[in-house]
Amino acid sequence: xxxxxxxxxxxxxxxxxxxxxxxxxxxxxxxxxxLYFDIIAVFAFFxxxxxxxxxxxxxxxxxxxxxxxxxxxxxxxxxxxxxxxxKIGNPGDIATAVDAEGSMFQTVFNYVLxxxxxxMYSLLAxxxxxxxxxxxxxxxxxxxxxLIAAFxxxxxxxxxxxxxxGWIPESFSILQVPNLAMWIMNSPNLxxxxxxxxxxxxxxxxxxxxxxLGVERSYLxxxxx
Amino acid sequence: xxxxxRVLFSLVLFATTAVLAQTDVVESxxxxxxxxxxxxxxxxxxxxxxxxxxxxxxxxxxxxxxxxGAGLDNVLTYEVFRWTPNISDSIGIIDTLLNVAIVDNxxxxxxxxTDAEQRIDSLMTAFLGPLANASAQEKGARLHxxxxxxxxxxxxVHSAYPANxxxxxxxxxPFGTTSCEDVGGKEPENSGYIPDFTDYxxxxxxxxxxxxxxxxxxxxxxVQSSGQWFNTGRVPVLCFVIIFTIxxxxxxxxxxxxxxxxxxxxxxxxxxxxxxxxxTEMGKPILYVxxxxxxxxxxxxxxxxxxxxxxxxxxxxxxxxxxxxxxPIVMSVAQEVVKSAYYDAxxxxxxxxxxxxxxxxxxxxYVAAVNGxxxxxxxxxxxxxxxxxxxxxILAETGALAGSIQISGTDEIAQIPFFIVACDYTLIGExxxxxxxxxxxxxxLLGSLKAQDYAKAAIIILAIIGLIAGNLDWTGFTGLFEVTx
Numbered sequence: 265x266x267x268x269x270x271x272x273x274x275x276x277x278x279x280x281x282x283x284x285x286x287x288x289x290x291x292x293x294x295x296x297x298x299l300y301f302d303i304i305a306v307f308a309f310f311x312x313x314x315x316x317x318x319x320x321x322x323x324x325x326x327x328x329x330x331x332x333x334x335x336x337x338x339x340x341x342x343x344x345x346x347x348x349x350x351k352i353g354n355p356g357d358i359a360t361a362v363d364a365e366g367s368m369f370q371t372v373f374n375y376v377l378x379x380x381x382x383x384m385y386s387l388l389a390x391x392x393x394x395x396x397x398x399x400x401x402x403x404x405x406x407x408x409x410x411l412i413a414a415f416x417x418x419x420x421x422x423x424x425x426x427x428x429x430g431w432i433p434e435s436f437s438i439l440q441v442p443n444l445a446m447w448i449m450n451s452p453n454l455x456x457x458x459x460x461x462x463x464x465x466x467x468x469x470x471x472x473x474x475x476x477l478g479v480e481r482s483y484l485x486x487x488x489x
Numbered sequence: 490x491x492x493x494x495r496v497l498f499s500l501v502l503f504a505t506t507a508v509l510a511q512t513d514v515v516e517s518x519x520x521x522x523x524x525x526x527x528x529x530x531x532x533x534x535x536x537x538x539x540x541x542x543x544x545x546x547x548x549x550x551x552x553x554x555x556x557x558g559a560g561l562d563n564v565l566t567y568e569v570f571r572w573t574p575n576i577s578d579s580i581g582i583i584d585t586l587l588n589v590a591i592v593d594n595x596x597x598x599x600x601x602x603t604d605a606e607q608r609i610d611s612l613m614t615a616f617l618g619p620l621a622n623a624s625a626q627e628k629g630a631r632l633h634x635x636x637x638x639x640x641x642x643x644x645x646v647h648s649a650y651p652a653n654x655x656x657x658x659x660x661x662x663p664f665g666t667t668s669c670e671d672v673g674g675k676e677p678e679n680s681g682y683i684p685d686f687t688d689y690x691x692x693x694x695x696x697x698x699x700x701x702x703x704x705x706x707x708x709x710x711x712v713q714s715s716g717q718w719f720n721t722g723r724v725p726v727l728c729f730v731i732i733f734t735i736x737x738x739x740x741x742x743x744x745x746x747x748x749x750x751x752x753x754x755x756x757x758x759x760x761x762x763x764x765x766x767x768x769t770e771m772g773k774p775i776l777y778v779x780x781x782x783x784x785x786x787x788x789x790x791x792x793x794x795x796x797x798x799x800x801x802x803x804x805x806x807x808x809x810x811x812x813x814x815x816x817p818i819v820m821s822v823a824q825e826v827v828k829s830a831y832y833d834a835x836x837x838x839x840x841x842x843x844x845x846x847x848x849x850x851x852x853x854x855y856v857a858a859v860n861g862x863x864x865x866x867x868x869x870x871x872x873x874x875x876x877x878x879x880x881x882x883i884l885a886e887t888g889a890l891a892g893s894i895q896i897s898g899t900d901e902i903a904q905i906p907f908f909i910v911a912c913d914y915t916l917i918g919e920x921x922x923x924x925x926x927x928x929x930x931x932x933x934l935l936g937s938l939k940a941q942d943y944a945k946a947a948i949i950i951l952a953i954i955g956l957i958a959g960n961l962d963w964t965g966f967t968g969l970f971e972v973t974x
Binding site: 282292311315322380381395463468473482 | 541544716717720727730733737783784787818820822843846849853857861879900905909910917918919921922926934937938941944
């Protein structure tokens with residue numbers, strides 16, 4: 265019974281949603297079920313918050329390695345929770361929005377969380393450079409091809425590319441670096457991407473069928489198919 | 490003196506010329522008043538019910554005005570009009586009153602008298618009569634009743650065309666356009682509701698730069714909308730789904746009967762066992778990242794399967810597993826999957842509840858936390874499986890810097906190159922979904938994988954034929970695969 269009920273729900277809902285694609289009056293069902301999912305997700309936030317508290321309080325209590333970081337995590341969590349729940353510093357009364365300008369919640373969000381997130385995101389620039397350095401080493405034929413393609417695209421996306429090859433006559437304009445870059449992006453690159461997309465599409469259908477038919481059950485914590 | 494006179498004369502001449510030139514410009518400007526000529530109206534204008542939909546919608550088609558792109562070439566836009574009974578305006582005003590005044594703690598619920606409140610009150614009185622002592626809720630209920638009564642009368646008042654109505658502009662489309670849709674609300678409660686089986690009338694005006702100069706089309710109507718029970722525009726998709734399902738069931742049955750099914754090896758998955766072995770030897774943990782997807786994403790579901798297999802091996806080898814999660818629902822499912830894997834491995838006592846834990850639902854805060862784990866705990870192996878976005882490279886590069894063996898898999902096209910560059914093994918797109926079947930080696934799962942391979946082969950063949958057909962203009966063949974709406 266513990267396995268049968270979720271499998272039956274998956275089968276019925278999956279089949280109904282597939283059929284709804286072909287039945288116009290039922291086309292909004294997809295949106296309705298997404299709404300149900302969102303409602304369930306709201307309750308899951310309590311699970312998440314509870315787990316966070318439990319894990320970090322345990323860490324503090326048992327003085328596990330790096331327990332000091334848990335103080336920061338718990339403080340951040342509790343301060344934001346209190347600021348949001350009790351609307352600390354809100355310009356109006358309790359009825360005003362939690363993210364009203366001037367509220368503590370919004371101030372911490374704007375002046376602490378946002379800059380920290382931007383800092384993390386900005387790391388990407390350095391990582392792109394280091395990853396490119398590793399990827400573009402001409403170790404073998406494929407890597408050399410990648411290096412050449414990347415070089416053309418990098419050059420083609422800058423005014424320098426046009427400056428270098430702008431003199432090439434119109435009849436051979438494909439050889440101008442910006443055009444060559446565009447061709448690489450629109451032809452070989454797009455063809456490759458579409459092949460992957462078709463594969464993903466088939467994979468999704470296959471996986472969905474496995475789930476609907478109950479062949480794939482690992483998401484229920486059942487390892488035996 | 491003579492020289493001075495010559496200079497003076499030249500200056501006067503120059504000034505006069507300049508003034509005359511200026512005058513010319515003014516005169517020239519004053520004569521450039523453009524008078525638009527009336528353009529030709531659109532032709533072959535027709536309004537019909539939209540096919541393959543739930544009803545409540547029309548499609549309008551016409552042929553361009555003779556003066557659009559040719560002739561006078563002065564048509565700038567086409568304005569689409571729908572004949573609208575006056576009662577529709579009343580419904581619109583009631584909707585506004587209900588949305589603005591009653592709901593959302595609007596002015597009617599406020600204690601302070603304002604102009605807005607007075608205006609709304611006077612409108613309410615116009616609709617409902619004197620309601621001096623009525624509460625906001627009572628007024629709302631009365632408005633709902635009145636609205637329902639008006640909606641019920643819509644079909645009747647539409648049939649009285651052209652009495653008690655007017656032409657309302659519903660759309661403006663640019664020159665060169667030959668069709669548009671009028672999609673209304675589906676439920677009577679929706680604003681802009683278009684009832685089915687009700688007479689509607691449409692008109693299109695060809696409009697010039699001077700919006701007063703326009704040509705009206707003939708009136709199309711009466712036309713009624715209705716819903717269909719089956720979307721014939723999606724028949725090719727249905728055929729494909731049926732064929733694919735039959736193929737899957739066939740191969741699953743064949744696999745159950747013991748047919749040997751060859752599945753090509755997946756490097757990334759074969760490396761999982763080695764990576765777990767390496768972690769065991771080094772005495773370091775394994776980090777498993779499920780990505781930023783929700784439990785409803787297929788990639789995350791596939792990742793659960795792989796997590797189950799990894800957790801089972803980890804339990805057998807008695808290695809430490811760390812699973813930081815981004816989504817609380819994903820956390821709950823992952824906890825269940827890991828717990829089951831430990832039970833299956835016969836090591837329920839080794840299961841630690843803190844193996845799978847929730848971090849945060851903020852993208853870069855999550856990245857910061859996971860990167861912190863990588864740099865502090867130095868896991869021997871990092872496995873990234875699921876949905877990833879901008880954080881993919883930050884995670885994978887940090888892992889590479891920490892010296893971990895990295896295996897990744899995602900169906901996010903834009904992130905695949907980053908993983909390929911920064912990880913030792915990458916499952917590209919569909920390989921992520923295939924991994925679960927490949928890992929399990931269960932006949933039924935392999936059967937579905939085989940069906941997928943055959944479908945892929947069929948698509949390649951059809952794509953080649955389609956390429957030839959497209960170039961030879963065999964529209965009959967390409968039309969077979971056309972999906973509309």
